[in-house]
Amino acid sequence: MSGSRRSNDWGFPRWRSYDATDRQATTVRECDRHGCSEKGDCPAPKAPNSPDRWYFCQRHAAEYNSKWDYFEGLDKAEKAARAKAEQSENAGYAEAQHYGWSGSGDGSRTADEMRALEILGLEADAEFDAIKKAFRMKAKEVHPDVKPGDAEAAQEFQKIQLSYNVLKSAEERRFWKG
Known part of the structure; x- marks a missing residue:
């Protein structure tokens, strides 16, 4: 233990000096x-x-x-390929929605939310009350209780239900964030 020396950088009071050489302005x-x-x-x-x-x-x-517009000048196949590549590579962009940069209807909706709105037949700036109303109307048309045994109607109902869940969770994120 002849080579070990106790550090002066412990406890209070601080035993070393507060020189300007240690800390430079950034x-x-x-x-x-x-x-x-x-x-x-x-x-x-x-x-x-x-x-x-x-x-x-x-x-x-x-x-x-x-x-x-990051997809300007691309044809439909190139847009789809780029969107798929971005979705698989960039988890950070999906997380950025919690910063609350802006409200709904002004470019803040994700691609999943836009697809859900399209399935429900709504515009990008639709309020959540309109989303609920459209969901209920479409769900009543294809509900498995209304059309028993119809596999196509059941699949359409699942699609509508999933779309509503995506939009509901996005609305809850916006509500709790702000």
Whole structure:
């Protein structure tokens, strides 16, 4: 134990000095949106296929990205392939919905929610009351009790029920978040 020495960095009072050499100030980039002084840590492309980036705070990055069409110029097969690749590769994007960047009807709905709305025959900006009403109307038409033994109606009912569950859980996330 001749080589071991007790550290002076334990307990209170602190036995070592508070020199400025230990801790340097970090550079913080501000949001590139005019008038915003929040931390700009969300890069966004200035133009498609451009290496230049804007650096926004989360609120302004969401505003910037809400109108961005990542599938512009692709045909239907390429869009489907890219959507499938993104869904399999990027779990982070699915998690980003809990930040609450914006409300419903303004680009904040996921692809699953949009498919569910399409199945229920609703627009992207539909309120949850309209969703419930459409679900009930469609479910009454194809419910297994109304059409017993009809496999196609049962399958359609399951599809409608799954769509409603997707939209209900999304609405609950929005409610509890805000």
